[in-house]
Amino acid sequence: MVWVNAIVQGVLLGGLYALFAIGLSLAYGVMRLVNIAHGDFIVLAAYIGLLVVTTLGVHPFVALPAVVVLMFLLGYLLQRGVLNLTLGPDILPPLLVTFGLSIIIQNVLLESFSADAKALEIGPLQTASIRLGEQIAVGWFPLIMLLAALALTVGLELLFAKTPLGMAFRATSDDQQIAQLMGIRNRHVYGLAMGISFALIAVGGVFMGIKTTFTPDLGPGFLLFAFEAVVIGGLGSFWGTFAGSVILGVAQGIGFQLNPGWGILAGHLVFLAVLLFNPTGLFARTR
Amino acid sequence: MLTVHNLEAFYGDFQALFGIDFEIAAGETVAIIGANGAGKSTFLKTICGLMRTPADTVRFDGAPIGGADASEIVKRGIALVPEGRRLFRSLSVEENLRIGGFAGRSGAWTLDRVYGLFPILEDKRKAPAPSLSGGQQQMVAIGRALMSNPRLLMCDEVSLGLAPIVVKDIYDALPDICTGGLAVIVVEQDIETALRVSDRVYCFMHGKVSLAGRSAELSHEQISAAYFGL
Amino acid sequence: MSAAERDYLIERVTLASRIGIVLAIIVIAALISLPWWGESSTMRLIVEFICYLVLAQMWNLLAGYGGLISIGQQAFFGIGGYSLFLLANSAGINPFVSILCGGLIAAAFAVPTSAVVFRLQGGYFAVGTWVVAEVYRLLVMNAPVLGGGSGQSLRAMLQFSKSTRESVTYWIALAIAVAGVGLVYWLLRSRFGLALTAIRDSEAASESQGVDVRRYKLLVYVLAAFGSGLVGALYYINTLRIAPDAAFSIGWTASIIFIVVIGGIGTIEGPIVGTIVFFLMRELLADYGSWYMIGLGLVAVVVMVKWPRGIWGFVQQKFDLRFFPVQRRVRFLEPARPDQPVSLEN
Numbered sequence: 001m002v003w004v005n006a007i008v009q010g011v012l013l014g015g016l017y018a019l020f021a022i023g024l025s026l027a028y029g030v031m032r033l034v035n036i037a038h039g040d041f042i043v044l045a046a047y048i049g050l051l052v053v054t055t056l057g058v059h060p061f062v063a064l065p066a067v068v069v070l071m072f073l074l075g076y077l078l079q080r081g082v083l084n085l086t087l088g089p090d091i092l093p094p095l096l097v098t099f100g101l102s103i104i105i106q107n108v109l110l111e112s113f114s115a116d117a118k119a120l121e122i123g124p125l126q127t128a129s130i131r132l133g134e135q136i137a138v139g140w141f142p143l144i145m146l147l148a149a150l151a152l153t154v155g156l157e158l159l160f161a162k163t164p165l166g167m168a169f170r171a172t173s174d175d176q177q178i179a180q181l182m183g184i185r186n187r188h189v190y191g192l193a194m195g196i197s198f199a200l201i202a203v204g205g206v207f208m209g210i211k212t213t214f215t216p217d218l219g220p221g222f223l224l225f226a227f228e229a230v231v232i233g234g235l236g237s238f239w240g241t242f243a244g245s246v247i248l249g250v251a252q253g254i255g256f257q258l259n260p261g262w263g264i265l266a267g268h269l270v271f272l273a274v275l276l277f278n279p280t281g282l283f284a285r286t287r
Numbered sequence: 288m289l290t291v292h293n294l295e296a297f298y299g300d301f302q303a304l305f306g307i308d309f310e311i312a313a314g315e316t317v318a319i320i321g322a323n324g325a326g327k328s329t330f331l332k333t334i335c336g337l338m339r340t341p342a343d344t345v346r347f348d349g350a351p352i353g354g355a356d357a358s359e360i361v362k363r364g365i366a367l368v369p370e371g372r373r374l375f376r377s378l379s380v381e382e383n384l385r386i387g388g389f390a391g392r393s394g395a396w397t398l399d400r401v402y403g404l405f406p407i408l409e410d411k412r413k414a415p416a417p418s419l420s421g422g423q424q425q426m427v428a429i430g431r432a433l434m435s436n437p438r439l440l441m442c443d444e445v446s447l448g449l450a451p452i453v454v455k456d457i458y459d460a461l462p463d464i465c466t467g468g469l470a471v472i473v474v475e476q477d478i479e480t481a482l483r484v485s486d487r488v489y490c491f492m493h494g495k496v497s498l499a500g501r502s503a504e505l506s507h508e509q510i511s512a513a514y515f516g517l
Numbered sequence: 518m519s520a521a522e523r524d525y526l527i528e529r530v531t532l533a534s535r536i537g538i539v540l541a542i543i544v545i546a547a548l549i550s551l552p553w554w555g556e557s558s559t560m561r562l563i564v565e566f567i568c569y570l571v572l573a574q575m576w577n578l579l580a581g582y583g584g585l586i587s588i589g590q591q592a593f594f595g596i597g598g599y600s601l602f603l604l605a606n607s608a609g610i611n612p613f614v615s616i617l618c619g620g621l622i623a624a625a626f627a628v629p630t631s632a633v634v635f636r637l638q639g640g641y642f643a644v645g646t647w648v649v650a651e652v653y654r655l656l657v658m659n660a661p662v663l664g665g666g667s668g669q670s671l672r673a674m675l676q677f678s679k680s681t682r683e684s685v686t687y688w689i690a691l692a693i694a695v696a697g698v699g700l701v702y703w704l705l706r707s708r709f710g711l712a713l714t715a716i717r718d719s720e721a722a723s724e725s726q727g728v729d730v731r732r733y734k735l736l737v738y739v740l741a742a743f744g745s746g747l748v749g750a751l752y753y754i755n756t757l758r759i760a761p762d763a764a765f766s767i768g769w770t771a772s773i774i775f776i777v778v779i780g781g782i783g784t785i786e787g788p789i790v791g792t793i794v795f796f797l798m799r800e801l802l803a804d805y806g807s808w809y810m811i812g813l814g815l816v817a818v819v820v821m822v823k824w825p826r827g828i829w830g831f832v833q834q835k836f837d838l839r840f841f842p843v844q845r846r847v848r849f850l851e852p853a854r855p856d857q858p859v860s861l862e863n
Contacts, residue, residue: 034640036588085822091639092782093821095586099774100817107807107814167386170377177337178373180357181366183390183435220767224651227644231637265655268648272633275645279636 001135003257008136010253014229014246015146016211019204020222021229022153023197025241028230030169030193031087033094037102038226040219041198044105045071045205047214050118060120060210068202075198076191083194084187102219109216117213120206145207152200153242160238169193221264228271234281243283288313288470289334289365289439294344294353296329296494303329304494311439313468316461318481318502320474320514321491327474328370330491331441335367336360347439361390366437370444370474372428374416381412383427387434394436395467401430404460422453429457433464440464441472446480458484478510492516548691552684560683561755564690566796568752571697572769573776573788575744578701581782582713583737586639588770589646590745592630592653593623595764597746598753599663605673607662612673613685616750623746627739635734647767654765668760671753686754693751697744702785713737771813778817781827790829 020042027033035041045067052063086093122141129137160166172179172189180186208214208222225248233244248267255266274282291309295302304326311317319327332338334345336357343351352360366387374383384401402409405426411419416427425445432440446454454477461484465471475481482488482502490498490513498505498513551560572590579585597619604619605612630649637645658666674682704710715723716730724730753759772795780791802809824831 028640032639034644036644082818082822086825090825092580092586093825095588095640095643096774096778096821097818099588099771100778100814100821103771103814104811104818107810111807111811164389167378167382168389171375171386174375174377175373177357178369178375180337181335181361181369182386182431183358183361184386185356185358220647223644224648227641228648231641231645261659265652265659268652268655271648272652275633275636 006257010250012142014249018149018245020226023200036098039222040105042205046209049206071198071202076195079194120209234284237285240283318485325491326494364438366432387431390435392436567694575741587646589650591769592650593742593745594749597749601750619750620747624743627742781830
C-alpha cells in the first residue's frame with residue numbers, strides 16, 4: 001500500500017512538473033528555442049507572486065492572474081527585444097544568451113531577496129487532504145495542481161488545433177519562410193508564443209511557491225525536470241509532455257520511497273533509459 | 288503593374304543576379320525560362336520579400352517595395368507558389384488553404400472557389416498535406432496562393448517532379464485563374480509549356496536576362512542561343 | 518574565370534602568425550623558468566589559468582568545430598578529478614601519473630555517455646549533457662567510498678615536499694597547456710580538422726562525400742572529454758581537496774561560456790583572449806559577489822546579441838588578425854594587378 005501511495009504522490013507531483021514542462025514544450029515546438037533560463041523564470045514568477053501578495057495583501061490565488069499577465073508581457077518583450085535577435089541557423093547565440101539570463105536572474109533574486117527560503121501561504125488548504133484508505137492521502141492542493149495542468153494541456157491542444165493563432169504557430173514551426181508569405185509576422189508570432197510560454201511558467205511558479213519553500217537557486221533543477229518530462233513524453237505533443245511529466249513524477253516518487261537520497265536520481269535514470277531505448281520519446285507525434 | 292529595374296541579389300558574397308530589368312502589366316502572363324542556377328527562383332524571392340534588395344529596384348503600382356517584409360508584400364497583392372510546393376506539413380489540406388487567406392485581402396477567391404477549381408482537394412480537405420500526391424500538393428500550393436486574392440501570382444516551377452499529364456491538368460486550369468486582371472509570372476524549365484501559356488517570355492542565364500520578347504514571335508534558334516549560351 | 522587565366526597560391530602563414538610564434542617562444546621560456554624565481558601563489562594562479570584555458574579550448578573544439586554544444590563538460594572534469602583521488606589515495610599510484618589517468622578514465626566514460634546524449638540534437642543535446650553531469654554528481658555524492666557529499670583531501674601528496682609538489686604540478690600544467698593548444702592547432706590543420714569543418718557546415722553534404730559523421734563526432738567528444746578530465750585532475754592536484762558539488766558544478770560551464778562569449782568560438786586565439794579577460798574581471802570584481810555574476814551574465818547577453826562571433830571574433834574579422842592560422846587562404850597572383858590576398862572562409 002505504501003507503494004501505491006508513492007505512485008499516487010508521484011502522479012500528483014507530475015501535475016506540477018507538467019506546469020513546468022508545457023511552457024518549455026511550447027517554446028521549443030514553435031521556435032526550436034531551448035530557454036536555459038526556463039527554470040529561473042519559474043522561480044522568478046514565484047518571487048513576483050510573493051511581491052504581489054505582500055504589497056497588495058491578497059491571497060496567492062488572487063495574485064495568480066496578475067503574475068500571469070505580468071509574465072506574459074515579460075515573455076513577449078523578452079522574445080521581441082532580445083531572443084528574436086539571436087534566432088537563426090546557429091544554435092549557439094540563443095543558448096548562451098539564455099544561459100546569461102539564467103545567471104542574471106539567479107543573482108538579481110539573490111541580491112533582492114537574499115538566500116532565505118520564502119513561501120506563498122494559502123492557509124489550511126496547503127495540507128488538507130482526502131484520505132483514501134489507511135496509507136493513501138491525496139492532498140487537495142496537489143490535486144488542484146494536477147487538474148490545472150490537465151486543463152492547461154487541453155487548452156493548449158485546442159489552441160493549436162482549432163484556432164487561427166494555433167495554425168499560425170504550426171505553420172511558422174513547419175516553415176517560417178513560407179509562413180511569412182501568408183502574411184504572418186514571425187516576430188510577433190514568436191513573441192506571442194514566448195508570452196504564452198511565460199504565462200504557463202507563471203502558473204507553475206506560483207503553484208510551486210505554494211507547494212514548497214523556494215530560494216533563488218532552484219531554477220536549474222526545474223529546467224532539468226521540465227526538460228526530462230518533455231523528452232520522456234516525446235516532442236510535438238502537449239499530451240505527451242503531460243504524460244512524460246507524470247512518468248517523471250512517479251519515477252521520482254518510487255525512487256524517493258526506496259531511499260530519500262535517490263528520488264531525483266531515479267528520475268534522471270528513467271530519462272536516460274527512455275533516451276537509450278526510445279529516443280523519440282514515448283508519445284511523440286512529430287517530424 | 289510590376290517594374291523591376293537593375294535588380295541585384297546576393298547570397299553572402301555570391302552574386303546571383305546582375306542588374307535584371309523586368310516588367311509585367313495587369314492581365315499578362317509572362318514566362319521566365321532558363322537553366323538551373325540561372326537565378327529564376329532568386330528573382331521571385333526578391334520580389335516577394337524573402338530576399339533583400341534596395342527599395343526602388345522593385346516597384347509595384349509605382350510604389351517601391353524592394354526589401355520590404357514578405358508579410359507586408361503579400362498584403363499588397365503579390366503571392367508566390369514556391370518551388371517544391373512547400374506546404375505546411377502539420378496542417379491539413381483545408382488548413383493550408385485557409386492560412387493562405389490570413390493576409391486579409393478580400394476578393395473573388397474563397398475556399399469554395401478553390402474547391403471548384405480543383406475538386407479533388409475537396410474530397411481530401413481533412414487529409415494531412417504530406418499525404419497527397421505531388422500533383423495534388425501542387426494544386427494545394429496554387430490554391431493557397433490564390434486564397435490571398437493576389438493581383439500578381441508567381442509560380443515557381445510548378446511542373447517540377449510531376450508527370451506530364453498532371454502538368455497539363457494544372458496548366459489547363461490557368462485560364463480559369465487568370466480572371467479579373469490577375470498577372471501571372473510562370474517560371475518553367477519546360478520551354479514548350481512556358482511558351483504555350485505565356486504572352487511574353489524572359490530568358491535568364493547566369494543571373495542576367497539573355498532574351499526577352501513575345502512568346503509567339505521568338506524562334507527556336509533565338510531561344511536555344513539565349514538558354515544555352517551557344 | 519578559368520584556372521588557366523590566373524595563378525594562385527594556397528597558403529596559411531600570415532605576418533601576425535610569424536610574430537606570434539616568436540612571442541610564444543619567449544613567453545614559454547619565461548614561464549618554464551618561473552619556479553626558480555617566482556612565488557607559489559603566482560604558480561598556483563597560472564595553473565588555474567591553464568585549467569580554464571584548456572577547458573575553453575576543449576569546449577571550443579566541441580562546439581566550434583564539432584558542432585556539439587555541451588553544457589555538461591563538468592561531468593568529465595569531475596570524473597578526472599575523482600579518478601586522481603581514487604588512484605592516488607586508494608590505489609597508491611603516483612599522483613602526477615594519475616593526472617594522465619584522469620584524462621584517460623574520463624575519455625572512457627565518454628564512450629557510453631555519447632551513446633545516450635547523441636540521441637539528442639541541438640539545444641536538447643546541450644541540456645541532455647547537463648542531465649548526465651547531474652547524474653554523475655548524484656552518483657558520486659551517494660558513494661561513501663568517494664567521500665560522499667563532503668569530499669576528500671589528496672593525502673597522497675603528503676609524500677612530496679612543498680616545492681616539489683608545486684613545481685612539478687606547475688610544469689605539468691605548462692606541458693598540458695602547450696600540448697592542448699598545440700594539439701587543437703595541429704588537429705585543425707589536418708584532414709581531421711577539414712572533416713570537422715565540413716561536418717559543422719553541413720552534415721548531409723559531408724556524409725555524401727564519404728565522411729563518417731558519427732565517428733568524427735564521437736572522436737571529438739572523447740577527445741574533449743580526455744582534455745576536460747586531464748584538466749579536472751590537474752585542478753584538484755593544485756587545490757588538494759575535492760567535493761562533488763564543486764567538481765561537477767555547472768559553474769565550470771558558465772565560466773567557459775563566458776570565456777567563449779568574449780573570445781568567440783571557432784578560433785584558437787579566442788579562448789586565450791577570453792580566459793585573460795575572465796581572469797582580469799575576476800581579480801577586479803570578485804569582491805562584488807552577485808553583482809559580478811550579474812555583470813558576467815549581462816556581458817554574455819549583450820555580446821551574443823551584438824557580436825555572435827564573440828568580441829575577439831569581431832576584432833579578428835575587422836582587422837584580419839590571425840595568430841594561429843588554420844584557414845587556408847587563396848592568394849591570387851595576377852600579372853596586371855598587385856597581390857591581393859583573398860580569404861575563402863566564412
